[in-house]
Amino acid sequence: MTKPMYETQVDKLLVTVFSTSEELGKTAAVEAADVIQHATRERGEANVILATGNSQLAFLTALRQVRNLDWSRVNVFHMDEYIGIDVNHPASFPHFLRQHLLSHIAVNAFYPVSSQVGCVEETCAEYARWLREHPADLCVCGYGENGHLAFNDPPFADFKDPVWVKVVRLDEMSRRQQVGEGHFRALSEVPTHAITLTIPALLAARRVLCIVPEARKAEAVYRSLRMPIREDCPGSILRQTPHAHLFLDRDSAGSTFPMG
Numbered sequence: 001m002t003k004p005m006y007e008t009q010v011d012k013l014l015v016t017v018f019s020t021s022e023e024l025g026k027t028a029a030v031e032a033a034d035v036i037q038h039a040t041r042e043r044g045e046a047n048v049i050l051a052t053g054n055s056q057l058a059f060l061t062a063l064r065q066v067r068n069l070d071w072s073r074v075n076v077f078h079m080d081e082y083i084g085i086d087v088n089h090p091a092s093f094p095h096f097l098r099q100h101l102l103s104h105i106a107v108n109a110f111y112p113v114s115s116q117v118g119c120v121e122e123t124c125a126e127y128a129r130w131l132r133e134h135p136a137d138l139c140v141c142g143y144g145e146n147g148h149l150a151f152n153d154p155p156f157a158d159f160k161d162p163v164w165v166k167v168v169r170l171d172e173m174s175r176r177q178q179v180g181e182g183h184f185r186a187l188s189e190v191p192t193h194a195i196t197l198t199i200p201a202l203l204a205a206r207r208v209l210c211i212v213p214e215a216r217k218a219e220a221v222y223r224s225l226r227m228p229i230r231e232d233c234p235g236s237i238l239r240q241t242p243h244a245h246l247f248l249d250r251d252s253a254g255s256t257f258p259m260g
């Protein structure tokens with residue numbers, strides 16, 4: 001494992017900073033694999049919730065390359081999906097996971113959030129039921145540029161949300177991020193609504209790893225770690241989550257820490 005360039009604790013949250021996103025991804029993958037292996041030894045299977053997006057690529061690449069990881073005992077969930085997007089659209093989150101992880105390994109089961117919903121309430125309830133029937137051993141998330149966790153954007157995030165899965169209207173900053181990452185050609189193409197796991201559902205996992213590389217996330221990191229813990233910066237709730245670990249690279253750490 002690569003030695004970090006900086007490590008600290010902010011409230012209850014362990015924060016580790018690496019020189020590059022590749023070093024971050026490889027080290028986080030080792031920790032994720034340890035959690036998965038412990039669960040499979042303990043119960044015979046592991047349940048994991050994975051994030052998608054460009055910031056997760058180094059981690060997902062490293063994770064699929066971990067040796068001696070028995071994926072046949074792993075059930076994979078993910079965090080969110082646009083309502084109405086074509087299942088084969090490059091921006092579809094299940095499509096992203098298949099492309100960058102699931103086509104390279106053979107898991108026991110994959111539970112995608114459906115984009116083609118008839119009754120959205122039933123779709124949300126069904127996914128919440130799957131999550132409760134398969135308590136998560138590991139949740140790997142990230143910060144959005146507006147500090148969101150999954151699609152719990154600042155206008156709608158609820159630290160005490162009474163449900164585990166719900167429909168949300170997407171904040172414009174979240175939609176612009178998707179254009180900036182190259183998933184859509186224009187803001188008008190980005191769906192306005194999505195299904196997302198709520199913050200209580202994400203943090204119910206036994207272990208939470210938050211993967212946040214890249215300079216474009218530096219402001220969200222600063223607000224999450226240095227400003228008050230509030231729902232207008234959803235990522236700040238990890239400071240009250242002792243079973244979480246935040247991974248940064250030099251660029252995303254920005255001016256948050258005095259690393260020289």
